[in-house]
Amino acid sequence: MIDQNIDIICLAETKLDSSFPKSNFLISGYSTPYRIDINSKSGGLLVYIKDNIPSKLLNDITIPIGLQIIPFEINLRKSKWLIISIYRPPSTNVEFFIDNLNRIVDFYSSNYDNVLILGDFNMDTSNKLLIPFLESQQLYSLNKNPTCFKSVNGNCIDLLLTNKNRSFKHTNVFETGMSDHHLMIYTMFRTTFDKKTPNIIKYKSYRKFDKNTFIKDLHGNLSNISEYNPF
Numbered sequence: 001m002i003d004q005n006i007d008i009i010c011l012a013e014t015k016l017d018s019s020f021p022k023s024n025f026l027i028s029g030y031s032t033p034y035r036i037d038i039n040s041k042s043g044g045l046l047v048y049i050k051d052n053i054p055s056k057l058l059n060d061i062t063i064p065i066g067l068q069i070i071p072f073e074i075n076l077r078k079s080k081w082l083i084i085s086i087y088r089p090p091s092t093n094v095e096f097f098i099d100n101l102n103r104i105v106d107f108y109s110s111n112y113d114n115v116l117i118l119g120d121f122n123m124d125t126s127n128k129l130l131i132p133f134l135e136s137q138q139l140y141s142l143n144k145n146p147t148c149f150k151s152v153n154g155n156c157i158d159l160l161l162t163n164k165n166r167s168f169k170h171t172n173v174f175e176t177g178m179s180d181h182h183l184m185i186y187t188m189f190r191t192t193f194d195k196k197t198p199n200i201i202k203y204k205s206y207r208k209f210d211k212n213t214f215i216k217d218l219h220g221n222l223s224n225i226s227e228y229n230p231f
Contacts (some may be wrong), residue, residue, distance in 0.1 A: 004188075008074070012087035023096065031055065034070050034085075044191035045119075046204050047085050058082070061107045067092070067100055071108065076191055082112035086119035096130050102133050104132045112203045115139070117161040120186070124156050139164040145173045147183045158185050 009030075016037045025033055027048060034047040034057050045068050049055045054075040063069050068087040071081060084104065088097050105115060117139070123130060125141045134141070139161040146154025160171060171187040 007053060008083070009046075009048040011046040011116055012044070012068075012083040012085075013042070014042055015042060016044045016045050016046075034072055036068050036070060038068065043068055043087060045087055047072065049074065050077050053226075058085070060109065061104060063104070064100060067097065069101065069104065071104055076189065079114060079191065080112055081114045081116060082108050084117040084119075086117065086121070090122050094123065094127065098129055098133050102137070105137050109137075111126065113164075114167065115161075115163045118159065120153075120158050120182070122157050125159065134161065138163050141169040142168055142187055143173065143185050145183075147164065147173055147185060149183075151184055159186055160185055222228060 014035075014037075016035070017040045018037060019040070020037075021033065022035075025035070025046065027033075027190055028049045029051060031051045033049075035043075036043075036045040038044050047070055049072075056073050058071040058073055061071075068089075072085075074083060075081075082105075084101070086101065099109075101117070103175045105117075109115070113136070119131070125131070125134065133139070140163070141156075142160040142162060142165060143158070144156060147158035148158050149154050158173075160168075162168065167189045167190050169190050171185070173183040173185050176184050
């Protein structure tokens with residue numbers, strides 16, 4: 001997946017606890033992931049974002065302990081997005097979960113015109129408690145394809161919800177080979193962003209190290225510094 005140049009990855013049911021050190025989950029090219037741990041047998045969230053995309057974790061509102069919700073911001077050029085990664089286990093009360101999700105969106109909506117909520121809801125968009133939330137927040141479900149195949153025909157319980165459906169394209173699902181019955185959902189922004197200028201690091205090769213050449217170069221650099229020293 002990483003080789004396919006994915007910019008943002010939201011993983012649910014990571015099944016991690018505090019015994020798993022942060023260093024285990026660092027990936028080159030991505031910022032340190034946002035993370036919620038539940039225990040080593042169930043739940044959990046991980047959010048990876050490319051390190052050339054400005055982002056920050058949003059924690060201005062208290063989320064009840066036990067709810068697996070990570071709100072964060074990304075900045076694409078002049079467009080800021082409120083993105084909320086979620087996992088709702090079947091044991092979590094639907095009304096309680098949606099009420100708090102609604103409260104979070106209401107709280108941040110004054111700062112963000114663009115909203116994307118994604119994750120495993122363990123319910124489809126026909127749920128009678130989810131429908132009022134979608135209508136009040138003017139959210140559109142990008143994915144219509146079944147994602148969970150505990151039944152023969154499958155159900156669409158992994159959702160991508162947004163108030164800017166025209167900002168996305170190529171929404172679909174695919175088999176990762178890592179889940180017992182879930183497909184992974186994905187979508188693409190209809191926008192681009194300016195990548196950061198790469199850091200250029202210069203270093204000497206010790207395999208061909210020559211002491212005299214090194215000392216000569218060092219003296220030359222020191223003399224250049226002294227020439228521009230205003231003191």
